[in-house]
């Protein structure tokens with residue numbers, strides 16, 4: 387434990403001169419499950435995309451596993467597993483073909499690839515259905531497949547961008563359990579969501595983000611104390627609403 | 640490592656049933672419709688015998704040129720007789736002439752007869768070629784005794800309309816069949832799959848090849864099947880099978896590179912498809928896809944610019960004469976288009992990736 391996996395310094399992204407991510411400073415240590423919590427449009431996905439070298443930052447520094455993901459992409463990107471917010475799978479490919487396609491991007495091949503595909507599918511509980519086309523999967527199964535496509539190369543850092551949107555409690559709990567399991571096996575996890583219970587259940591540390599800024603960061607106890615002094619009888623949801631306000635999000639003011 | 644990418648992209652394109660069906664049926668339907676529509680014209684054209692035409696010189700017309708044209712015409716089966724006097728229409732009727740040419744100082748006028756439609760077209764084309772050769776000769780300062788190179792007038796290979804359209808529409812479809820990649824490209828964008836590629840180490844070149852190779856395979860297989868069906872259904876005669884297949888294959892590659900380039904530049908499928916169809920339509924328009932290239936009167940430069948013209952001409956001449964001066968040119972042209980478009984596609988892709996907002 388202890389090494390720093392991710393550090394951002396004044397990370398900023400502007401669209402049309404409006405800062406969507408605004409001087410963001412976060413530091414994530416090895417072995418953590420770091421929760422990034424925030425309302426719609428807070429800039430969570432944009433932050434993740436900058437870290438994964440998908441969206442170019444306007445300003446600021448990123449240090450990912452000791453490297454700059456924009457300048458030293460080749461040396462570091464294969465250590466990252468990115469699970470996008472969208473269901474990024476091909477409907478016209480079977481489950482196993484999807485996993486094979488995306489796992490092969492990391493240079494895994496032959497028997498090793500076959501093994502990795504089966505392991506990934508088993509991990510998300512889709513092994514028996516590997517011969518089915520992704521387009522025929524239910525929403526929850528697609529979510530699980532979406533995860534399977536990003537873990538075959540055993541990444542050191544797993545980035546989940548809202549992996550539980552639109553699925554039932556059983557699938558959600560399954561996914562949360564799996565995230566904890568990956569963490570136990572040694573992966574550091576960044577977990578993005580706007581569901582309080584989830585974040586509280588699995589994350590070791592939580593950052594609350596709004597309007598592109600981190601407005602609070604700490605363990606769930608620390609956050610509760612921050613809002614309500616010594617009163618422990620507050621839910622994280624109340625903390626969240628207190629800190630981010632009750633106004634409807636994604637509105638242009 | 641792009642082996643698996645190629646394999647799965649191939650599966651994706653192959654499973655895109657809709658585009659495969661269009662690719663297979665498109666050429667068959669078009670060939671069936673067009674070849675029967677033009678059968679009349681082409682059939683008689685094929686069997687055109689020697690025929691007589693009249694001519695007349697206005698005072699300042701260049702006599703040398705006309706003598707050469709006469710000689711060349713005789714070789715090509717067109718007999719010229721001089722009729723200095725009388726109303727042209729009367730003269731034509733009285734002497735059963737298939738056409739009449741009136742030479743003047745700055746050109747000539749061709750009169751055609753309704754009874755000799757095909758001969759009229761042939762005469763027109765002959766005059767066009769003969770004058771072109773004549774002008775070239777003058778430009779080369781051979782003002783005296785211009786002899787028109789008769790070999791050049793092998794312009795009338797006896798190609799039958801079914802063969803012509805059977806070949807030309809396979810060529811045309813080769814250039815636009817790359818649309819069967821749209822399914823893959825569209826999904827990659829729509830479902831954010833491109834992001835997965837970005838969070839990996841595959842290069843723009845690998846990404847390009849992982850589309851280009853399966854696309855070329857799928858289109859080649861589909862074209863082979865559809866060509867086979869048209870041969871069985873319409874009895875189309877291709878020339879040298881290996882050489883013809885190679886010419887077609889090279890054009891498939893060029894068409895694919897062209898459309899992938901358009902996509903990487905525009906990053907928009909609708910624009911890509913519209914642009915591709917427009918470019919191919921223009922190339923076909925000047926290259927003989929709609930109007931047979933033998934009779935089309937487009938300036939030679941426009942024809943020469945169209946890679947479809949080179950391909951059509953090479954393949955049609957291979958079919959009806961067994962040889963063609965256009966084979967090497969067509970191959971080189973396709974290769975050049977493939978290489979240049981691929982390079983631009985890869986460059987455009989990496990610029991887009993680097994600057995992605």
Ligand SMILES: Nc1ncnc2c1ncn2[C@@H]1O[C@H](COP(=O)(O)OP(=O)(O)OP(=O)(O)O)[C@@H](O)[C@H]1O
Nearest residue numbers: 401406424425426427428429430431432433580996
């Ligand atoms: N390409 C873009 N161009 C312009 N604005 C953008 C672009 N991408 C994102 N934005 C804006 O940036 C803001 C943050 O978006 P982001 O997707 O990071 O939010 P989020 O926190 O992930 O929200 P959600 O919970 O809804 O996923 C939004 O207001 C969005 O409109």
Ligand SMILES: [Mg+2]
Nearest residue numbers: 430431471548
């Ligand atoms: Mg998001």
